[in-house]
Amino acid sequence: MKKHFPLFLTIAALIGLILSSCISDAVTSSPAANLTFSRDTVNFDTVFTGLGTPTARLIVFNHNKKGVEISSIKLKNDDSRFAINVDGRSGTVFHDVEIRGNDSIYLFIECLIPENESAEPTLTEDAIEFVTNGVTQSVRLEAYGQNVTRLRGCRLLSDTTFTADRPIIVFDSLVVDSRATLRIMPDTRLLFHDGARLAVHGRIEAVGEPGKLIQMRGDRLDNVLPDVGYDILSGQWEGISISAGSFDNRIEYVDMRSTNTGLTVDSCADLSRSKLLLRNSWLHNSKGSALSSKYARVDAYGCCFSEAAEAVVALTGGEHTFVQCTFANNYLFSAISEPILSLYHLLPNHVYENDLPLMKASFENSIIYGLAADLNEGDLTGTEVFFRNVSLKSAGEDDSNFIDCLWDTDPMFLTDRPIYYFNYHLRPDSPVIGMGNPAFVNAESLIDIDGIDRLATGNPTLGAYAKPEE
16 A cells, blocks of 8 residues: 655645644634733824814734734714724724734824814823723823914005914915004914915014014924924925015014025115114025025124025125124025025126115124035125124135134034934034124124123124023
């Protein structure tokens, strides 16, 4: 008789594999077969009431060898503001959800918070309860909702004051009529939806305080990466334009960021009146320039201008004074197309209309440093443009236009671009500490954006920030 042991052993092995597969796929009824979760609390960043949150993800793991059957997945509160989706199905209660051994499922969670009367963010809470083999486990849900004032296609025809009571969201446009003044109080948050803009034909007086900066930014409050907010993305709203007929504008203690075109000052060719006074403000993260001005009189004291795809500051003709300012560029999202500080129409042979005023400009106790070149004009001979006690990245030497400058100098900002950290305070061992001329510090530039006296410890430090961070 022929023996078929090899065939018998093969069949036995296959049967063993099938049986072991069936065993591993079996559902356990043990109360000890607990679930584990990717997090024990699902937190949402503060969102605006009346709008849904971004979608959060929760992973539910079964680390047991055998499968488990979740008899119930549900929101704890019957009137919950949260909504969940379990493996592609939306609802508030789910039954008999199976997870195979050493496998997982995904839950997606959202929240809609209604408007209320509170001026402060309000907390909405709930929990997702999982019942498996008679054992209940839960994951907390938390979302904060902030009431806001919404402006759609708004034109201010008379003097108006914005306060810090509620954030203000601008949709489409906010226009200040030629007969009106817009006053913005300290700590006000002015948020702009995609494509929205602020156009000033009358006047703007946005005057904050140390520790109570006015915020002008996009209306996305969530994160683009874990622990990295949408603030790093430029182009979230259009920007601010000051028209040719607008004069005597003031922007102080303002944090303006994430624009397409930054702050633009239109041509007026009238230098007898101030177009704009900028003081102790940070203009940053623009797809264009953070500040651009044409044939106007603009003065800036203690300001930081940073992150732009084009020139951080672009000036054409006109009269400009920049004292204790920082010009820096570590833009993330494209190649930088222009030097950090770009100056145009400095001499009559520059190709511009002859009746428009040539540039007169002074830069004092300031810093220019970043990924792009410092200036678009290397030789300023014959111009009325002067740099005094300015730290520059490029190598060079003083002449009649560059006076007491620090050449080929790294100011040692705290900024760390690879980890999306932008902070233009200085390190304690920065070479620009105490290198300013106290004669250039006037009443407008004496106190910095942090409220610190520049002359309290002797000669002023260059740039916008008076004191290095420890």
